[in-house]
Amino acid sequence: MRKSHLLSGVLFLLAGITCIIVALVFDTKLNNLLFGVSGALIVPGIMGTLKYFYWTAPKNKKKYAERLDNESIELRDERKEKLRDKSGRYAYLLGLVIISISIIIFSILGQLEVIKNTNLIVIYLGGYFIFQYVVGILIFKHLDNKY
């Protein structure tokens, strides 16, 4: 395991501790956010640091090399690559459907005045839908020209 893993673990940990100190010392409106962020930084920081010491222990060296080899096989496995692409495609289509349904639901809720100021949400969702659709076409055209 590379030293950079240890470094990033320690940096996450330090950043998390800094967030807690700032939240405790300064009484700001961002305190809740700071506590949340500190948790999100400290936990992976501790995990990363512990992982580094575990996998660099001499008794785990062989096991780690095996694990890396397996990971590299799994990552480059053509069937899994194909399945990842396929699942991405389904997730994309499902995303478009959910955005469309959300636009309709928010429009109705806005008209019925259940939620106020839904126009902004509807415009945002509409923009996001168009963005997804256009980017999908552009990436396809780019790949079509490339291969």
Added chain:
Amino acid sequence: MKNMLEQLRKERGLNQEELAKAIRVSRQTISSIENGKYNPSLDLAFIISDFFEKPIEEIFIYERRKK
């Protein structure tokens, strides 16, 4: 597409895990090819053919579509 992968693997006395390691794919990919659920790419078909030292058409049998 039919294939002789399972038969050739067993003739060599290998299990799916060992064959998968040797040609650097996942065990599930070997299983899927053997069950006919997945057809390998040309690249992987050649790797398998080199591994068993047999021509590709002896391992993978393509069934032509009827016109």
